[in-house]
Amino acid sequence: MSGGDNDVVLIKGNKRLDGRGFDELRDIKMEVSVLERAEGSAYIEWGKNRVIVGVYGPRELHPKFLQDPTRAMLRCVYNLAPFSVDERKKPGPDRRSVEISKVCAEALSSVVMLERFPNTVIDVYVEVLQADAGTRCAGLTAASLALADAGIPMKDLVAACSAGKVQGQIVVDLMKEEDNFGQCDLPMAIIPRKSEVVLLQMDGKLSRDEFKQAYKMAVDGCMKVYEMQKNTLLGSMNKFVGVEGGVENGD
Amino acid sequence: MSGGDNDVVLIKGNKRLDGRGFDELRDIKMEVSVLERAEGSAYIEWGKNRVIVGVYGPRELHPKFLQDPTRAMLRCVYNLAPFSVDERKKPGPDRRSVEISKVCAEALSSVVMLERFPNTVIDVYVEVLQADAGTRCAGLTAASLALADAGIPMKDLVAACSAGKVQGQIVVDLMKEEDNFGQCDLPMAIIPRKSEVVLLQMDGKLSRDEFKQAYKMAVDGCMKVYEMQKNTLLGSMNKFVGVEGGVENGD
Amino acid sequence: MSGGDNDVVLIKGNKRLDGRGFDELRDIKMEVSVLERAEGSAYIEWGKNRVIVGVYGPRELHPKFLQDPTRAMLRCVYNLAPFSVDERKKPGPDRRSVEISKVCAEALSSVVMLERFPNTVIDVYVEVLQADAGTRCAGLTAASLALADAGIPMKDLVAACSAGKVQGQIVVDLMKEEDNFGQCDLPMAIIPRKSEVVLLQMDGKLSRDEFKQAYKMAVDGCMKVYEMQKNTLLGSMNKFVGVEGGVENGD
Amino acid sequence: MEIEAYLKKDYIKNLVKEGKREDGRAFDEYRKIILDNGYAKEKAPGSCMVQLGKTKVMAGISIDIGEPYSDRPEDGVMSTSTELRPIASPKFESGPPNEESIEVARVIDRGIRESGAIDMKKLFIEEDLVWVVFIDIHVMDHSGNLIDAGGIAAISALLNARLPKYEDGKIICGEYSGKLPLTGTPVPCTMVKINDSILIDPSIDEEYGMDARLTISTTDTINAMQKGGNGSFNEKEVMDAVDMAYAKGKEIRRMITGD
Amino acid sequence: MEIEAYLKKDYIKNLVKEGKREDGRAFDEYRKIILDNGYAKEKAPGSCMVQLGKTKVMAGISIDIGEPYSDRPEDGVMSTSTELRPIASPKFESGPPNEESIEVARVIDRGIRESGAIDMKKLFIEEDLVWVVFIDIHVMDHSGNLIDAGGIAAISALLNARLPKYEDGKIICGEYSGKLPLTGTPVPCTMVKINDSILIDPSIDEEYGMDARLTISTTDTINAMQKGGNGSFNEKEVMDAVDMAYAKGKEIRRMITGD
Amino acid sequence: MEIEAYLKKDYIKNLVKEGKREDGRAFDEYRKIILDNGYAKEKAPGSCMVQLGKTKVMAGISIDIGEPYSDRPEDGVMSTSTELRPIASPKFESGPPNEESIEVARVIDRGIRESGAIDMKKLFIEEDLVWVVFIDIHVMDHSGNLIDAGGIAAISALLNARLPKYEDGKIICGEYSGKLPLTGTPVPCTMVKINDSILIDPSIDEEYGMDARLTISTTDTINAMQKGGNGSFNEKEVMDAVDMAYAKGKEIRRMITGD
Numbered sequence A, B, C: 001m002s003g004g005d006n007d008v009v010l011i012k013g014n015k016r017l018d019g020r021g022f023d024e025l026r027d028i029k030m031e032v033s034v035l036e037r038a039e040g041s042a043y044i045e046w047g048k049n050r051v052i053v054g055v056y057g058p059r060e061l062h063p064k065f066l067q068d069p070t071r072a073m074l075r076c077v078y079n080l081a082p083f084s085v086d087e088r089k090k091p092g093p094d095r096r097s098v099e100i101s102k103v104c105a106e107a108l109s110s111v112v113m114l115e116r117f118p119n120t121v122i123d124v125y126v127e128v129l130q131a132d133a134g135t136r137c138a139g140l141t142a143a144s145l146a147l148a149d150a151g152i153p154m155k156d157l158v159a160a161c162s163a164g165k166v167q168g169q170i171v172v173d174l175m176k177e178e179d180n181f182g183q184c185d186l187p188m189a190i191i192p193r194k195s196e197v198v199l200l201q202m203d204g205k206l207s208r209d210e211f212k213q214a215y216k217m218a219v220d221g222c223m224k225v226y227e228m229q230k231n232t233l234l235g236s237m238n239k240f241v242g243v244e245g246g247v248e249n250g251d
Numbered sequence D, E, F: 001m002e003i004e005a006y007l008k009k010d011y012i013k014n015l016v017k018e019g020k021r022e023d024g025r026a027f028d029e030y031r032k033i034i035l036d037n038g039y040a041k042e043k044a045p046g047s048c049m050v051q052l053g054k055t056k057v058m059a060g061i062s063i064d065i066g067e068p069y070s071d072r073p074e075d076g077v078m079s080t081s082t083e084l085r086p087i088a089s090p091k092f093e094s095g096p097p098n099e100e101s102i103e104v105a106r107v108i109d110r111g112i113r114e115s116g117a118i119d120m121k122k123l124f125i126e127e128d129l130v131w132v133v134f135i136d137i138h139v140m141d142h143s144g145n146l147i148d149a150g151g152i153a154a155i156s157a158l159l160n161a162r163l164p165k166y167e168d169g170k171i172i173c174g175e176y177s178g179k180l181p182l183t184g185t186p187v188p189c190t191m192v193k194i195n196d197s198i199l200i201d202p203s204i205d206e207e208y209g210m211d212a213r214l215t216i217s218t219t220d221t222i223n224a225m226q227k228g229g230n231g232s233f234n235e236k237e238v239m240d241a242v243d244m245a246y247a248k249g250k251e252i253r254r255m256i257t258g259d
Helices: A095-109 A135-149 A176-181 A208-235 B095-109 B135-149 B178-181 B207-235 C095-109 C134-147 C176-181 C208-235 D002-017 D101-116 D146-159 D203-208 D235-257 E004-016 E098-115 E146-159 E204-209 E235-257 F002-017 F101-115 F146-159 F204-210 F235-257
Strands: A030-032 A040-046 A049-060 A073-080 A120-130 A159-166 A170-174 A184-191 A196-206 B028-032 B041-046 B049-060 B073-080 B120-130 B159-166 B167-172 B184-192 B196-206 C030-032 C041-045 C050-060 C074-082 C119-132 C159-166 C167-171 C186-189 C196-206 D033-035 D047-052 D056-067 D075-084 D124-126 D127-141 D161-167 D170-179 D187-194 D196-199 D212-218 D222-228 E033-037 E046-052 E057-068 E077-084 E124-126 E129-141 E162-167 E170-179 E187-194 E197-200 E211-218 E222-228 F031-035 F045-050 F055-066 F077-084 F122-124 F129-141 F161-168 F171-181 F188-195 F197-200 F211-218 F222-228
Touching: A030 A135, A030 A208, A040 A135, A040 E235, A049 A135, A073 A095, A073 A135, A095 A120, A095 A135, A095 A196, A095 D101, A095 D222, A120 A135, A120 B196, A120 E129, A135 A159, A135 A184, A135 A208, A159 A196, A159 A208, A170 A208, A184 A208, A196 A208, A196 D101, A196 D235, A208 D235, B028 B135, B028 B207, B041 B135, B049 B135, B073 B095, B073 B135, B095 B120, B095 B135, B095 B196, B095 C095, B095 D161, B095 E222, B095 F101, B095 F222, B120 B135, B120 D127, B135 B159, B135 B184, B135 B207, B159 B178, B159 B196, B159 B207, B167 B207, B184 B207, B196 B207, B196 F101, B196 F235, C030 C134, C030 C208, C041 C134, C041 D033, C074 C095, C074 C134, C095 C119, C095 C134, C095 C196, C095 E098, C095 E222, C119 C134, C119 F129, C134 C159, C134 C186, C134 C208, C159 C176, C159 C196, C159 C208, C167 C208, C186 C208, C196 C208, C196 E098, C196 E235, C208 D235, C208 E235, D002 D187, D002 D203, D033 D146, D047 D146, D056 D146, D056 D170, D075 D101, D075 D146, D101 D127, D101 D146, D101 D187, D101 D212, D127 D146, D146 D187, D146 D212, D146 D235, D187 D203, D187 D235, D196 D235, D212 D235, E004 E187, E004 E204, E033 E146, E033 E235, E046 E146, E046 F045, E057 E146, E057 E162, E057 E170, E077 E098, E077 E146, E098 E129, E098 E146, E098 E187, E098 E211, E098 E222, E129 E146, E146 E187, E146 E211, E146 E235, E187 E204, E187 E235, E197 E235, E211 E235, F002 F188, F002 F204, F031 F146, F031 F235, F045 F146, F055 F146, F055 F161, F055 F171, F077 F101, F077 F146, F101 F129, F101 F146, F101 F188, F101 F222, F129 F146, F146 F188, F146 F235, F188 F204, F188 F235, F197 F235, F211 F235
Parallel strands: A073 A120, B073 B120, C074 C119, D075 D127, E077 E129, F077 F129
Antiparallel strands: A030 A040, A040 A049, A049 A120, A159 A170, A159 A184, A184 A196, A196 D222, B028 B041, B041 B049, B049 B120, B159 B167, B159 B184, B184 B196, B196 F222, C030 C041, C041 C050, C050 C119, C159 C167, C159 C186, C186 C196, C196 E222, D033 D047, D047 D056, D056 D127, D124 D127, D161 D170, D187 D196, D187 D212, D212 D222, E033 E046, E046 E057, E057 E129, E124 E129, E162 E170, E187 E197, E187 E211, E211 E222, F031 F045, F045 F055, F055 F129, F122 F129, F161 F171, F188 F197, F188 F211, F211 F222
């Protein structure tokens, strides 16, 4: 967030740079079972973002002293490929990736039935191959598809979407230019059936009322994403039906 | 040590830069039990040095193959805070810190009754928050207070003080300018009751006789420090009395 | 390899820079049992290369989950000393060293009777103290001497030698200038008695026929090296005789 | 250790059910805050040791000259690091920052950066040369709520920080040319959800017992938020937390600035 | 896991004795190769996702400006890295490159570098300034033969790569001034020896079962070779492998360039 | 391994009680010292392999050009590193320098640096450009007393080191413009205390058995001292050690310089 004190025009008439309305999401495509080795996987194309998620586990956790006898641990590694951004990113985790990995793991832990798999670990690998703002939301959305694809029991999916403020206007699902030159970014993820928030980060400047508006807009975005998630899983039904712990209302 | 071949005036009349005589220590304040979580702790203000020491243990040592069935291991981590010196120090141990940690651990090991706690480790953390020459002496002095505060049995305290050579003159307890532009630094630590040296490092240029003089001056400094240590522990008696292994002549 | 598109003259008449013919090796000296602590050791001087190899093991492998109950693991660490090359090499493994360590370990694993020592590890340390092209061949040659010196049972020695292409000419055993300005380097190592290749790397440009010629030249070089290896072990017989698993036709 | 955490968790959850906290505070009550400004002022241009109950966190400012970021050639640079020193807890180990310390640093950083509290334009020196402000947060005693303790320490240290003297391309060590240009006082406020109650300023035991955590850093606007933990919040809880953060932020700001 | 490897090894060795492969291929038959050029073209100047059977490897090109090597002041710079991402196999872990990923990167690098496929002279910009080409190979799904999959992905990504626009000492992000100057299409071909048979393009199970491995990268000449594994090859096997690598390299090259 | 150390410790302590050493030396007797100057002279500007009994340590000098330290703009730079290579002992592992190797390097460094043995002023080239001298100490065979073996190797390597030729801002590889400017020959002398005896030049077994260690590096003055180990020294022991270090330093210096 630059504080928006600059001359980049992001909104013209009631349209955004790419022609979207304020409450309109970018194009999203989803697919599951895209990898051979991973136990569950999903691919998501969200605007120009391209993200693949793979899931391994539940599997034994090493070293042993990290094991929790009451539940599984869910770990997440969010990784930006070096070529996924304009300027090459050096391989390896930076502080931003470590933080995103942490909040994503916490968000997913809220829906996965971890208590069924004591002493184990579930690993979620989020590989961002092309990044254009909103990668954590795309990754989290794909991650819950990959968990479902792996047959890991969940109470619900996690659906994610951001809102933000651009040239004084609250909008949903910021693209790269809006993220760079806007006034606020508010990535969120919810458990759709309870409508409760499991990921919420924000930076920029928002009044109380603007925040309330952005919050609602992000939740609406999440609900749209949730519908797409369900349709995607429905489309992969042949493979998916009968696996224990699948999304119960996935039909 | 620069070899002293420069024009900085460090001694005028019989006084040093800060008005001290040759055998005079800087002002020293000590306090114990300054932290909540650590099992023993101490704070020392020594001139402009500000150091906090915390002690944990004896506790089980991991990984197990490091355990010594005949005695406890005593580890020390000496750490300069990034903001403790004029030019920001990058976080993490550098070679100087590693060396100081090693010699401090060895000095403390000479008095702690390690053989009473086989297979365990005692951790001593020395946090330098403001540094102005003599931090290892300040840290070591506070460390033996923190060990006593933790109730860890010791044969004696360790008291530390440096001597050195400044403009041809042997002096005690070098401050920063004297350390930077002097001709020799001789940090020492002793077991006061035996008057034996447990830490001794030196760099610079000293003849045999100068060394002998500096050695005595450092021992005298250590003895003064020792008196302050005992008074400090006496002052915290309410808490301290009755703890096994406290400093026996601390009263 | 620079592709050879430059003006450095490497061959004049039928002689190379140092007066060697095309199929002539540099001077080589070998010696075993040069270290006290290592269980087996060897020294090799090959042209300007100076390499010392030490062997430890078979010894228990830690951590335990790496142990193979059917055979020993053979590890190799190839290390260039900082002062061994023209421009100081920063200490620690770089990618080139890691790759060479891997292919050397694989080459040695082909002859050592690893199945006799389940759950253990054999460590081979190759220390290059002066480097002048061909260090992996020198190191591998010395390593099999050091393994023999340690009394570790082997089916045969490993003998190594490179060939390459210099100013259009296939030659054996490239020296530094030929390596820098030549058109191809082909380091190889063989099991002499089977005449099979256990290390083969190549970079540059060679036609099929040139490769065939270089391959034969490298094998011939390896056979000459093998004779020197046997003579060296013969010379250290007093020490060597009777040790289980020595080179059987070392006499 | 983990068994201790489990027992604490149960104990805390039961207490909260009865409407109580282990130290007798109200749910919306902070522990006592003590600031020691200029704690390391002989070396650090700005510093503050903060006690938040038994939690002890120090922030020290270092200031150097350096290059600006290529996309902001006229702005100064700030960088925030947190070290959970092993002295602060039996669970911390020496080593590079882990995910907990990175999160603490990044949330504090965002609160300060996004509020515009440091006037970055005034940190410009000349082409390709700007002031670089390092905020180092040193956790000395961890009894809960490191983000608030660290955030209060950081902004306090910035507020008392001086700008070094700069002459002929060099910093004159130990001499200063004025205050660091500050324009606001962002304050983070952290709440945890335990059962269905929201508690402000969690102690370490309450952190063991929490379902979820929400930090909101405010000036006259919201500048940074961060949800933590495996649980979830509903909309009302989030909006109530925003109101709480504004109210508590105001009180703490007054204490920091002495107004 | 290791037990699985042992069982696979036996199974594969027995199959090969009978002249068979687990997926029914002939010994000299590659799995199906699918190229997705420009997979990440919105950000990366060059990219390709390659499927080699069930193996999935992506190569992305990044291009920056930088200093030349001091011994080649007029040549551009190329640098190849491989990451065996933990998503690709239950055996990979996060962390710095291990010896396997380093070997994959270095063998692919040599094939490209030594063939002169990138015209390094054309990457010169001005004194002390050249184009730096990064080839990042990202292994997404490891079902065997990473060197060939990565090598095909790398050269394909290079072939579709564009050179960024450069003006006044800076790269104009997202604008391009033409293709990266390529002069050839090196193709690696990897074979394994199982018992006394040579199999091309090993699956992951065949890699468990192999005695030794040989990679040969060709254009109109041989440009790089690498033997791997604990076993050995005799002269005839090596020469046959060279012939095979030329033949298969030609077929794959045709597929890549579409000629 | 540790059991071996305990047994050795007992054995050594009992021997010393009887006034004996395992190799029959007098308490104040060094093992045989063999110097091989110029061991790697084809590449390193200075080098020496030292045998101290069965201990084998190599020092190699590398010389580069670089920036001076900002507080000493007219002085050259020296840097000393020690690597306890895993070849040297069954206990050493590959990896970054541990505290033992750091101590060895730093004590040797101080002896050389503080004595002024390298004439740093003569390593000035031009503004912001000085010679940088790297001393790399490579432990090849560890049979005790690495500080003395390494210190002797380091100063010997420096004494035979040549300064590279420098023209037009570049080093001409393999050509030299004279000797490195040396002005003295600091020699470290290490003693250990076992029971109440002081033994010079400890073997590896004597290091297992020692209570404390004292190193004193001398020229015509004392330049560096380092006490090691968990035991303590009284004043008389320290002063006797100083006298011993002067005496032995003189002998060894004569051997090194050949005077």
